[in-house]
Amino acid sequence: MEEEFKLFNDLLNIGCCKLCAVRYLCKKHIDFSNVEEYLFENRFHENAVKTDDETIYNMDYKKIKTNPCIVCLGLLQEESLTQIIQSDKLEKAKQYDSEVFTCSISMPAAILLRERSMQIYLKSQFPTFYKENTEIPLNRVWKVFVKNELGRYLQKEFENSDTCNFSINVAMSYALDIEELDHLRKMQPKMYLERATQRRKYNCELFSRKGVITALSNTPSNNFMTNYPVPPEIPSEFLQVKDIECKHNSIFFAGRYTKYSRDLSQSPWIIDGVKTMETSVQEIIFDSIKNVLGISENNLKFSSSGREDCDVRCLGKGRPFYIEVLDPVKTQISFKEFREIEKEVNKAALIGVFHLQNVDRSELTKVKEGEEEKTKDYNALCLSRDPVTQEQLDKINVCGKVEILQKTPIRVLHRRPLAIRNKTIYEMKAKAVEGEPNLIDLHLNTQAGTYVKEFVHGDFGRTTPNIGEIIGTEVDIIALDVTAINLDWPREIEYGSNDHTTSSDNNDISCRLIFSTLVAATSCYTIWEVTAAARITKC
Amino acid sequence: MLLCTTKQLDLNKPLPQRNILESIADKINDKKIFLSVHERYYEHKYCVALPGISQDIHQKVGFHTNRVCLLSLAENHPIRKEDKNISRINFKVSETLDRLQNKVSGKSKRGAQKLHKSSIICYIECSDDTNYPVYSCVEGKLVEINDKLITNPNLLKAKPDSDGYIALLLPVLSMYEDLKSSMLTKEQYFCLGSI
Numbered sequence: 001m002e003e004e005f006k007l008f009n010d011l012l013n014i015g016c017c018k019l020c021a022v023r024y025l026c027k028k029h030i031d032f033s034n035v036e037e038y039l040f041e042n043r044f045h046e047n048a049v050k051t052d053d054e055t056i057y058n059m060d061y062k063k064i065k066t067n068p069c070i071v072c073l074g075l076l077q078e079e080s081l082t083q084i085i086q087s088d089k090l091e092k093a094k095q096y097d098s099e100v101f102t103c104s105i106s107m108p109a110a111i112l113l114r115e116r117s118m119q120i121y122l123k124s125q126f127p128t129f130y131k132e133n134t135e136i137p138l139n140r141v142w143k144v145f146v147k148n149e150l151g152r153y154l155q156k157e158f159e160n161s162d163t164c165n166f167s168i169n170v171a172m173s174y175a176l177d178i179e180e181l182d183h184l185r186k187m188q189p190k191m192y193l194e195r196a197t198q199r200r201k202y203n204c205e206l207f208s209r210k211g212v213i214t215a216l217s218n219t220p221s222n223n224f225m226t227n228y229p230v231p232p233e234i235p236s237e238f239l240q241v242k243d244i245e246c247k248h249n250s251i252f253f254a255g256r257y258t259k260y261s262r263d264l265s266q267s268p269w270i271i272d273g274v275k276t277m278e279t280s281v282q283e284i285i286f287d288s289i290k291n292v293l294g295i296s297e298n299n300l301k302f303s304s305s306g307r308e309d310c311d312v313r314c315l316g317k318g319r320p321f322y323i324e325v326l327d328p329v330k331t332q333i334s335f336k337e338f339r340e341i342e343k344e345v346n347k348a349a350l351i352g353v354f355h356l357q358n359v360d361r362s363e364l365t366k367v368k369e370g371e372e373e374k375t376k377d378y379n380a381l382c383l384s385r386d387p388v389t390q391e392q393l394d395k396i397n398v399c400g401k402v403e404i405l406q407k408t409p410i411r412v413l414h415r416r417p418l419a420i421r422n423k424t425i426y427e428m429k430a431k432a433v434e435g436e437p438n439l440i441d442l443h444l445n446t447q448a449g450t451y452v453k454e455f456v457h458g459d460f461g462r463t464t465p466n467i468g469e470i471i472g473t474e475v476d477i478i479a480l481d482v483t484a485i486n487l488d489w490p491r492e493i494e495y496g497s498n499d500h501t502t503s504s505d506n507n508d509i510s511c512r513l514i515f516s517t518l519v520a521a522t523s524c525y526t527i528w529e530v531t532a533a534a535r536i537t538k539c
Numbered sequence: 540m541l542l543c544t545t546k547q548l549d550l551n552k553p554l555p556q557r558n559i560l561e562s563i564a565d566k567i568n569d570k571k572i573f574l575s576v577h578e579r580y581y582e583h584k585y586c587v588a589l590p591g592i593s594q595d596i597h598q599k600v601g602f603h604t605n606r607v608c609l610l611s612l613a614e615n616h617p618i619r620k621e622d623k624n625i626s627r628i629n630f631k632v633s634e635t636l637d638r639l640q641n642k643v644s645g646k647s648k649r650g651a652q653k654l655h656k657s658s659i660i661c662y663i664e665c666s667d668d669t670n671y672p673v674y675s676c677v678e679g680k681l682v683e684i685n686d687k688l689i690t691n692p693n694l695l696k697a698k699p700d701s702d703g704y705i706a707l708l709l710p711v712l713s714m715y716e717d718l719k720s721s722m723l724t725k726e727q728y729f730c731l732g733s734i
Contacts, residue, residue, distance in 0.1 A: 414605040461702040
């Protein structure tokens with residue numbers, strides 16, 4: 001202990017702050033949020049060693065006029081904590097609804113220089129003590145130092161960075177940073193000459209943090225000592241708050257969407273910088289989220305289990321999708337708010353959104369799985385060059401499982417690599433359409449990733465076998481609906497039973513559900529009817 | 540229940556049910572849907588002359604809306620017009636260059652054979668000993684040769700606009716519009732034939 005008392009007093013004597021002095025005691029178990037207790041219990045007060053001439057450090061180290069610490073430049077002193085708390089840049093952290101926070105610090109590189117100087121000093125003064133001990137890192141102590149105060153101010157609980165989703169980064173600047181770092185030029189003239197001349201390579205930054213670390217590790221102690229004071233001099237300035245950045249990890253919403261329009265793409269379709277369609281599934285959903293939750297579309301990312309063409313409808317239960325919300329300020333979204341988003345989406349009646357909910361990041365892999373593994377059901381309306389015979393329909397119906405080889409469709413060849421893919425059609429059911437001898441009503445269950453349009457018309461023989469080949473005539477596809485995406489995700493929301501829903505909400509939801517099933521059920525019939533009419537008019 | 544639906548939906552601006560039904564009707568009424576695939580998605584243009592080539596060329600280029608080009612024989616090509624019997628299609632256009640060795644990878648079709656307008660894609664050899672070169676007509680990349688022609692060369696005549704296509708090409712995009720306008724329309728092509 002004797003050595004430690006001596007060390008502690010010496011550190012204070014040369015101008016270390018109290019926390020830095022304790023850091024250099026190299027004791028991992030010390031609770032830095034309450035060093036007083038440690039110091040008191042271990043009788044640091046009583047054992048303060050008198051210096052030769054004065055006794056000022058005896059007992060009263062608390063009362064020493066505080067200079068900025070020679071190592072941390074004030075980072076671990078009340079001064080900087082007050083500055084952080086009073087900074088208006090911290091205001092935005094309060095807006096986040098997260099109940100927990102973690103924090104980190106970006107320090108000026110001059111601190112590295114000073115730490116090195118301290119290391120050399122202490123190794124020469126206390127060689128036995130520093131042979132095996134290393135000090136507690138500055139950033140770790142800073143976290144402990146600020147977390148309680150910061151937490152009280154923000155009314156959030158501090159949490160470890162590996163589990164916490166909301167982080168606050170405080171960047172501190174030091175007015176004399178460049179001036180002090182300039183000593184490095186004398187220590188590593190060659191390195192810094194190169195850095196000064198090859199500006200582009202080093203991004204115009206002479207003293208990067210990484211560069212300073214390299215420079216210091218390449219500089220032997222004697223070189224360092226001739227070019228920089230050991231121990232470091234007492235600085236004239238405290239650190240200043242430069243910036244405070246807040247960031248919340250993404251949260252995710254998931255749901256299913258149905259699409260009733262044949263003139264609507266899934267994502268905005270932009271050719272040569274011009275949007276070709278007024279809106280898209282993504283934009284409708286984003287707009288609704290913006291209207292209800294006030295989240296800007298710039299912070300939203302849309303992903304789904306596959307996609308349908310703009311002229312293909314997606315009916316039945318719809319397609320699973322999720323939305324990543326980047327840096328969310330609001331993370332707690334109520335059942336009612338989700339229902340309001342759904343209601344908002346349905347206003348345009350182009351698409352429907354159901355089962356909207358919060359999901360965990362770990363669940364998202366299921367969507368990609370669904371994209372590759374799950375089967376999809378389709379209903380295709382096909383047009384044959386010649387009137388369709390029962391025999392031809394039978395040919396389709398007895399197929400059972402069909403393995404097909406599909407070259408990348410010409411339709412998407414400009415944006416996909418050319419490849420031959422092996423896909424499976426699990427089941428097909430073909431029916432005649434009453435009053436329409438050239439039409440086939442085809443129901444398919446296929447492996448995910450099958451290009452159904454090409455399976456019908458054959459894409460100039462690039463998909464084989466195809467429907468045309470199977471029935472021995474030229475066949476084209478007129479209309480296509482996705483009727484099911486057989487992926488059980490996300491979980492279904494129970495609309496009726498939740499207490500939070502008002503009766504009018506309930507009513508509306510059930511109506512919409514009925515509405516979507518109705519459309520699904522009648523749609524094909526409608527196509528045929530209208531087709532029939534159209535054909536007759538044409539004739 | 541249905542009444543309730545109507546009432547609820549009335550509150551939201553458009554009438555969804557009507558809307559949806561009408562949109563299908565629009566689509567079905569559109570005569571485009573009764574066209575075949577190559578008519579629906581491709582704009583066909585005719586190439587009759589190329590710089591540095593003295594004889595007439597009777598070729599057709601189908602421009603897909605996504606700018607992929609489909610190369611085929613035009614209606615007035617001697618093979619089609621005189622219904623010649625094709626004995627073989629030779630894709631080895633020089634000692635060192637075999638179009639069947641073309642390999643592309645990735646979205647941008649890396650490694651594709653580069654083509655000029657007058658690059659030869661293949662030679663069509665007929666049973667009457669005539670031999671017709673097929674030109675690229677398009678400056679760009681060779682994406683795919685129709686490999687069905689190797690075993691069944693007469694597809695060229697039988698289904699010239701669909702399964703009998705010769706090759707898929709990806710034109711240099713900066714020259715795309717110029718390329719398209721440099722070729723003849725169907726009307727122009729047939730007018731030319733009648734003179």
